Amino acid sequence: DTAVSQTPKYLVTQMGNDKSIKCEQNLGHDTMYWYKQDSKKFLKIMFSYNNKELIINETVPNRFSPKSPDKAHLNLHINSLELGDSAVYFCASSQATRDEQFFGPGTRLTVL
Amino acid sequence: GNSVTQMEGPVTLSEEAFLTINCTYTATGYPSLFWYVQYPGEGLQLLLKATKADDKGSNKGFEATYRKETTSFHLEKGSVQVSDSAVYFCALRMNSGNTPLVFGKGTRLSVIA
Numbered sequence: 001d002t003a004v005s006q007t008p009k010y011l012v013t014q015m016g017n018d019k020s021i022k023c024e025q026n027l028g029h030d031t032m033y034w035y036k037q038d039s040k041k042f043l044k045i046m047f048s049y050n051n052k053e054l055i056i057n058e059t060v061p062n063r064f065s066p067k068s069p070d071k072a073h074l075n076l077h078i079n080s081l082e083l084g085d086s087a088v089y090f091c092a093s094s095q096a097t098r099d100e101q102f103f104g105p106g107t108r109l110t111v112l
Numbered sequence: 113g114n115s116v117t118q119m120e121g122p123v124t125l126s127e128e129a130f131l132t133i134n135c136t137y138t139a140t141g142y143p144s145l146f147w148y149v150q151y152p153g154e155g156l157q158l159l160l161k162a163t164k165a166d167d168k169g170s171n172k173g174f175e176a177t178y179r180k181e182t183t184s185f186h187l188e189k190g191s192v193q194v195s196d197s198a199v200y201f202c203a204l205r206m207n208s209g210n211t212p213l214v215f216g217k218g219t220r221l222s223v224i225a
Contacts, residue, residue, distance in 0.1 A: 004155070033212070041199055041220070043156075045212035056212050090155055101213065103155030 003027050004104035006091050012110045013081055021076045021107045023091030031055075032074035033092040033101065034066060043090070049074055050096075081111045114139045118202050118216035125192055125223050133187040133219045135176075135202035143204040145169075145178055145185040146213070150199040159187075159200070163207070192223045 004025045013019055025032065033056075034046040048056035052068045063079045078085060091104040119134040137143065144163040148156040160169030165180035174189045185202060202216040 041218040043201060043215040043218070045214075048212060058212070092155075100158050100161075103157070105153075105155045 004091055004093055004102050006089075006104040006107050008107060009105065010108050010110075012112065014112055015081055015083060017081050018077070018079045019081060019109070020078070021089055021091075021109070023074045023076070023104060025072055025091075025093040025102070025104075027093055027095075027102060029093040029095050029102075030071060031094045031096060031099075032068065032071075033094075034074065034076050035090040035092065035103075037088040037090060037106070039087070047074075047076075078109075081109075083111050085109060086111045114143065114204060114206065114214050116202050116204055116214055116216035118200075118219050120219070121199075122220040122222055125221070127194055127223055127225050128191045129223075131187070131189040131192045131196075131221070133200055133202075133221070135185045135187065135216060137183050137185065137202075137204050139183075139204055139206065141206055142180070143206050145176070146203040146205070147174070147176055147185070147187050148201040148203060148215075150201065150218070152198070156201065192221070194223045194225055197221055197223045 007022045031050045033048045037043045046060050047066045049068045065077045068074045088106045090106045092101040094101045115138045146161045147159040149159045150156045160171040162169040162178035168177045176187045199218045199220045201218045203213045
């Protein structure tokens with residue numbers, strides 16, 4: 001009965017490839033997020049969706065494209081992967097945009 | 113812009129020692145303040161929060177008081193345990209609009225027996 005789940009947990013790939021990370025929440029929340037945590041543990045918001053609509057889009061390269069097929073899912077697709085994309089990516093959800101956020105376990109992406 | 117500054121880690125303490133992790137913030141307005149904890153290999157969990165000045169958040173023996181005059185939200189625990197070893201993140205969020213959480217850089221705590 002995991003609240004926020006992400007797949008895969010680990011992803012190792014070559015530069016230039018395209019990859020996707022999936023996120024699902026079973027909490028009935030309206031809002032979902034993607035965060036990037038770099039090698040120094042610095043955590044920064046990338047995107048936020050509320051009821052399947054994009055509401056926050058920080059300065060992220062357009063190689064990153066979030067997709068929300070329904071309120072329970074927010075997937076992250078990354079084109080033309082670069083070395084600097086190596087990080088841990090966390091998905092999170094909340095009932096509303098200002099409520100407590102629940103985080104997934106993270107996806108460690110390594111670009112070689 | 114809004115930002116959060118935390119003390120640099122890592123912090124290493126013996127079991128039952130007193131813990132303080134400093135956190136100060138800069139914000140245009142009055143944010144809500146949070147402490148999140150990340151245990152090894154896991155995602156972040158909300159530890160405690162405070163939504164207005166002088167509020168004290170507390171959970172699992174941890175406390176933090178929202179101090180508007182010093183723009184601070186320091187995390188304290190009277191007696192740490194080995195199981196408290198984790199990375200602690202201070203964060204803020206403005207109380208209006210669809211604004212994201214803004215995190216500090218995290219402080220790694222190691223507690224040794």
